[in-house]
Amino acid sequence: MTARGWIWTSVFLGVLGLALLAAIRLEGSPPTVLLPGESVLLSSKPAPLKLSLLDAGAGLRHVQAEIAQGDRHWLLVERGFLGGWLRGGAPGTGSGELELLIEPAALGLEDGAAVLQIVARDWSWRNGFSGNEIRSTLRLRIDTRAPVLQIENGLTYVRRGGAAAVTYQVDEPTASDGVRVGETFFAGHPLEAAAAGGQQRRIAIFAIPVDAEENPSIRVEAADAFGNRTERVFPAVVQERSFAQSTITLSDGFLETVVARLAEAENIETSNLVIAFQSINENLRAQNEERIRELIGSPSDASLWSGAFLQQPGSQVMSRFADQRSYVYEGSEISTATHFGFDLASTAAAPVAASNGGRVLFAGTLGIYGGCVVIDHGWGITSLYGHLSQVDVSAGDEVKRGQTLGLSGATGLAGGDHLHFAILVGTTYVDPREWWDPKWVREHIEARLAAPPP
Numbered sequence: 001m002t003a004r005g006w007i008w009t010s011v012f013l014g015v016l017g018l019a020l021l022a023a024i025r026l027e028g029s030p031p032t033v034l035l036p037g038e039s040v041l042l043s044s045k046p047a048p049l050k051l052s053l054l055d056a057g058a059g060l061r062h063v064q065a066e067i068a069q070g071d072r073h074w075l076l077v078e079r080g081f082l083g084g085w086l087r088g089g090a091p092g093t094g095s096g097e098l099e100l101l102i103e104p105a106a107l108g109l110e111d112g113a114a115v116l117q118i119v120a121r122d123w124s125w126r127n128g129f130s131g132n133e134i135r136s137t138l139r140l141r142i143d144t145r146a147p148v149l150q151i152e153n154g155l156t157y158v159r160r161g162g163a164a165a166v167t168y169q170v171d172e173p174t175a176s177d178g179v180r181v182g183e184t185f186f187a188g189h190p191l192e193a194a195a196a197g198g199q200q201r202r203i204a205i206f207a208i209p210v211d212a213e214e215n216p217s218i219r220v221e222a223a224d225a226f227g228n229r230t231e232r233v234f235p236a237v238v239q240e241r242s243f244a245q246s247t248i249t250l251s252d253g254f255l256e257t258v259v260a261r262l263a264e265a266e267n268i269e270t271s272n273l274v275i276a277f278q279s280i281n282e283n284l285r286a287q288n289e290e291r292i293r294e295l296i297g298s299p300s301d302a303s304l305w306s307g308a309f310l311q312q313p314g315s316q317v318m319s320r321f322a323d324q325r326s327y328v329y330e331g332s333e334i335s336t337a338t339h340f341g342f343d344l345a346s347t348a349a350a351p352v353a354a355s356n357g358g359r360v361l362f363a364g365t366l367g368i369y370g371g372c373v374v375i376d377h378g379w380g381i382t383s384l385y386g387h388l389s390q391v392d393v394s395a396g397d398e399v400k401r402g403q404t405l406g407l408s409g410a411t412g413l414a415g416g417d418h419l420h421f422a423i424l425v426g427t428t429y430v431d432p433r434e435w436w437d438p439k440w441v442r443e444h445i446e447a448r449l450a451a452p453p454p
């Protein structure tokens with residue numbers, strides 16, 4: 001090639017190179033800002049707001065976030081990303097995260113609406129080398145005021161394994177309210193329709209779990225939709241009590257019939273029936289309790305019950321609430337469990353009655369409980385009937401106090417025909433004797449329902 005040829009080829013390649021570079025560096029897609037929704041609620045103590053930025057083309061160059069409320073503006077953050085005019089964004093500028101902590105009081109924001117505006121630019125040559133720009137806005141709703149909580153009751157005595165009611169007023173709609181005993185939460189329910197503005201009387205029935213720590217903290221709490229929270233200590237005295245220990249000796253007959261049958265139904269290995277029993281008593285029991293907690297998930301806000309709960313008519317108590325059971329085989333303890341119900345026996349295949357009005361949450365077979373019915377009575381109270389030989393109701397049915405649910409039996413983990421009856425408050429098993437006692441229900445629950453004198 002001649003010298004001229006070389007020059008022209010070089011010029012041609014140079015121009016081609018520049019054209020290619022320009023084509024790449026002139027890309028026209030702006031960054032993307034991923035917002036956590038269309039609008040965000042901010043309380044007095046909000047969690048940091050996380051935004052993601054993406055720019056697959058030239059790379060992120062600059063981002064700024066600003067809040068506007070009325071005609072006031074606050075620059076929250078301004079950040080540049082490494083890069084160059086020629087090469088574009090440095091490696092890693094294809095994406096970025098922005099964490100914004102917007103504390104209304106610290107900034108001087110007022111309760112009400114505000115707007116968060118994010119402006120992001122990339123390293124493209126577009127717009128006179130200033131890059132592609134995106135403007136994203138996020139509506140902010142600010143409420144820094146916590147609900148005012150007024151407890152209506154004075155000093156309250158509650159037994160370990162027992163229940164109590166607290167009534168209180170909130171002055172605005174709540175997203176969550178109720179009683180917390182240690183770590184266990186008992187949701188509140190409306191006692192009356194909310195007044196304009198959201199003022200409302202509410203009730204929470206709570207329990208002291210059998211295994212709660214000594215003198216657990218008992219607090220009433222209320223939180224609004226924005227996350228503003230109020231809590232107050234509830235003046236309660238926990239009356240300690242002990243629970244019976246009992247020893248159950250497992251016979252070969254029990255293992256070979258009840259345990260073998262239940263293990264087969266639940267796909268549990270049966271080559272060693274002692275191990276099968278351990279698996280049923282520990283793993284299957286835990287799974288069944290988990291299922292019951294799921295069923296109870298969202299109880300009725302209305303009370304579907306009234307007065308004392310019905311004890312199975314004509315029944316004899318075989319085993320009491322919260323017996324600490326030790327299971328013994330050939331002289332040694334092979335498993336333990338707390339028995340969270342009452343075992344009630346009458347005649348075989350006796351009709352089993354609904355203990356109070358409610359709605360059937362579950363009717364079918366449930367592991368150790370065999371044929372089982374679970375009833376939601378509202379206000380977080382649930383009753384459970386186990387070992388039924390026949391179930392005559394279906395999930396969703398409304399039942400009345402005394403209505404027949406089915407027939408007693410020995411299904412599930414049961415040695416003989418009896419009814420296993422349990423009451424739960426929230427997801428905590430409680431002693432049914434309180435709920436069977438009209439005087440207790442009157443004095444501890446019903447007496448609190450009437451509005452206090454103004």
Ligand SMILES: [Zn+2]
Binds near residue numbers: 419420
């Ligand atoms: Zn039982």
